[in-house]
Amino acid sequence: MPENTPTESSILRAFLLVPAPLSVQISLEQFTEWFPAQYQSSEDIEVLYRILQNQIQQDIDEVGENIAAEAKRGKKQMREVKVSRATEHQARVESLDIQDIHMDMELRDETQRHSVLGEAHDQESIIPAMAAACKQLEQEIIDTEEAARVALQDIQATVGELSDLRYGRLPKTGNEPLGTDIVQRLHRLEKICRELEP
Numbered sequence: 001m002p003e004n005t006p007t008e009s010s011i012l013r014a015f016l017l018v019p020a021p022l023s024v025q026i027s028l029e030q031f032t033e034w035f036p037a038q039y040q041s042s043e044d045i046e047v048l049y050r051i052l053q054n055q056i057q058q059d060i061d062e063v064g065e066n067i068a069a070e071a072k073r074g075k076k077q078m079r080e081v082k083v084s085r086a087t088e089h090q091a092r093v094e095s096l097d098i099q100d101i102h103m104d105m106e107l108r109d110e111t112q113r114h115s116v117l118g119e120a121h122d123q124e125s126i127i128p129a130m131a132a133a134c135k136q137l138e139q140e141i142i143d144t145e146e147a148a149r150v151a152l153q154d155i156q157a158t159v160g161e162l163s164d165l166r167y168g169r170l171p172k173t174g175n176e177p178l179g180t181d182i183v184q185r186l187h188r189l190e191k192i193c194r195e196l197e198p
Contacts, residue, residue, distance in 0.1 A: 016067070020056065022052060022057075031045070
């Protein structure tokens, strides 16, 4: 990941924590103006402001801890995925003999009645079988490239939709709260990425 690329954790911190402190939202002077004029000189207003500021800071700290815990859980999941992939790869390697048999069967011309353990291809039968296999591989490459192109477009569209999150400019859509829309988009991006994993 490039050095300047924001992480999920840094985006959440910038979006949720940086603008959260009470002093960022409203100053003590502005807070004081909310009270009737006869109470604005009371020292209790500043005490109330400090209490509210402290409560908000506790919430900010808790959200920060939750973000850190989610980041840690994400790293653990990444490790589990790597272990799972390694296990799957090992299983594929161990089943290679069976795959060789299947590939041999596919290379054989259907009109010839060779069995897997029977007569091998000769010069005349191998060329058409290899040509058919090449065509099949070429079609699979075309299909894979098309699927990758569609998936890339989908990812780019999702990233484009989410880019405003980094700058805090996401509009409220419909009757759903902003957080629901963000979570749905992030789940959609995660699903696309998982589908692209080898």
